[in-house]
Amino acid sequence: GQSLEQPSEVTAVEGAIVQINCTYQTSGFYGLSWYQQHDGGAPTFLSYNALDGLEETGRFSSFLSRSDSYGYLLLQELQMKDSASYFCAVENRDDKIIFGKGTRLHILP
């Protein structure tokens, strides 16, 4: 079967850096994605890692270690608008994406 584990909640301070971890178990792994979802909104795509290493997109970076079945999302220079839920998602070779339960990020002023 497939499973993804990520913390249910994380709290950080405005301007700081926060890391959201994700571990997964799956067969036929293809890549790891991250999505952001604000309350009442739809998930929006943030990043995708198929190979080991760090991918940087502005204030957000995503890391993958295939050998450890582990990845993380790094958010820098946190802003209040970053308060949202963040989902890691595993894509397998059958083209479908399975989502984790999400991490709710609280940002304190």
Next chain:
Amino acid sequence: DAGVIQSPRHEVTEMGQEVTLRCKPISGHDYLFWYRQTMMRGLELLIYFNNNVPIDDSGMPEDRFSAKMPNASFSTLKIQPSEPRDSAVYFCASRGTENYGYTFGSGTRLTVV
């Protein structure tokens, strides 16, 4: 592009009634996915299509749920008869073959009373 378009945005119906949710994917995207989101179960994949053909419907809860994609620009998810436990936000998402990320629609919030 207007993105993935779902309708209706909100639906309130009585138990036992038929519910039809609609989705228009982004033009040129050849994958379409239906997800259901609840607090308890998170985002669950119900079914997905590739080039209008259903590929995997193993996530469809039971026979009360059915989905169709008659052409590249339209898909429906039908629940008949609806039950209170079907209350959730239903998302449609699409993706092109050369894209990594999905684009989600705004969702349909379904309440069955």
